[in-house]
Amino acid sequence: MEGMEPDSPTDRLRPLRRREVFHRYLYWIDLPGPGGDPVRYTVEADGNEDWVALLYADGRRVAKADLPARLPVPGGVVEVDLGLYGVTRVHFVPDDGAERRLAPVRGTLEDLRGRFARRHPGASRAIGWAAVAALAVNLVLAAPQAVEFVSEIPRVAERFGTFDSPVDLPAWLNIGLVFAGAAASVERVLTFRRNRVLDIETIWTDI
Incomplete structure (x- = not known):
């Protein structure tokens, strides 16, 4: 696990570009932050990069780990794994209670497939x-x-x-x-x- 300092623009979450949808995977979940206010945690995994997962809190990178990864968040961890065809696991595992799958960020292939299913x-x-x-x-x-x-x-x-x-x-x-x-x-x-x-x-x- 590696902590990150917010000194570089590369430590900020980049918007998803259309040409990246086939290899860049983004998921989010809102959790209470240290002060009680909701914080949006976003997990990023990129099939074209080294097999690592990145964790962002309100757009700022706060952690990095090799896949399969366990990224600490308030109240538990986010477990992430990536296979040849995409993300095989991206779940919030609380210290107590049932685990929850993170939601795909809008514009990702997972999001587009989900919207197609609803329509x-x-x-x-x-x-x-x-x-x-x-x-x-x-x-x-x-x-x-x-x-x-x-x-x-x-x-x-x-x-x-x-x-x-x-x-x-x-x-x-x-x-x-x-x-x-x-x-x-x-x-x-x-x-x-x-x-x-x-x-x-x-x-x-x-x-």
Whole structure:
């Protein structure tokens, strides 16, 4: 953890630019400050930078930590983690009581996806189910091939032996599965959905 002094303009929270929405993640929560007045705490994680989380209080940077991070705030901590497809955890964990997820800052992809869901709930549900279907297909078809690929690594093969996948798909279909799985994984992250079995498919698209 690293404390920050408000001496430099770089210690202030920058506005979100449109070109940054695919890699810069911003979330906020209002909490009582040391004097009792509400303070807006904003968490920033940037997929293009070193894997760190930054914490701002009313726009001024007050803490920095490597991911996965635990950032202290009045009454508890904010836990943050980042995956290949976006933020996988950004929750306020109080000293007592139930944890709360922070809200995405307006203009971020998470915010835009949430607003789309509120305006077009039917289309939003259809996209969600399409993502589930894509991940399920990847889990059945692509995962065995990923295991075979990993098993052919010399160190793995020496220790565990090799695995022959019962599935052998043409290259163009494998490429399609990778892109479909990646798109579905982004959708799941943007809508804060996760399933231990279904979302293990991301291992294949990480390879």
